[in-house]
Amino acid sequence: MTASGPILETERLLLRPPQLQDFDAWAAFMGDDAHVRHLGGGQPRPVAWLGMMAVIGSWTACGFAFFSVIEKDSGRWIGRVGPWRPEGWPGPEIGWGIAADACGKGYATESAAAAIDWAFDALGWQEVIHTITADNLASKRVAARLDSRLLRHDRMPERFGDADIEVWGQSREQWRQARARGGR
DSSP: OOOOOOOEEOSSEEEEOOOGGGHHHHHHHHHOTTTTGGGTOOOOHHHHHHHHHHHHHHHHHHSOOOEEEEETTTOOEEEEEEEEOOTTOSSOEEEEEEOGGGTTSSHHHHHHHHHHHHHHHTSOOSEEEEEEOTTOHHHHHHHHHTTOEEEEEEEOOGGGTOOEEEEEEEEHHHHHHHHHTTOO
């Protein structure tokens, strides 16, 4: 059984709800402590399992969550991206995390743009945010490519590390204006 939800397609990627077959790649991604330091740090497989099950459960209970990002050419799981809003979250987020060996190819921007379109069109969200730690320069570059801007400084909920963050984002109207100008 898999979580039901849409399959989004971009030029190079498929975005779909996570499936059990994604777990080994998901766990390897979440176990890479240096690479996921901005996502709360590395996790052992059992904790990664709980995280993936929370995402699958969110698809069932809320109708949205992170998508698995699948590279079309290879069929390989390369990350997760999409709408996320746990209890106490600073706002309706589109977040991303791409495996280390798939970084630098524009996949985060490409997949996040598709997820933003979907959040505005299918979920009716009026704004999206991206929670980014101050030293995560790569994610700030992705946010800027998405035409998001720094909105405010905030703190993550205590359960999520109580870390200082920057909240980047934009409204639906700002997104649509950027798209009309030829932006992401």
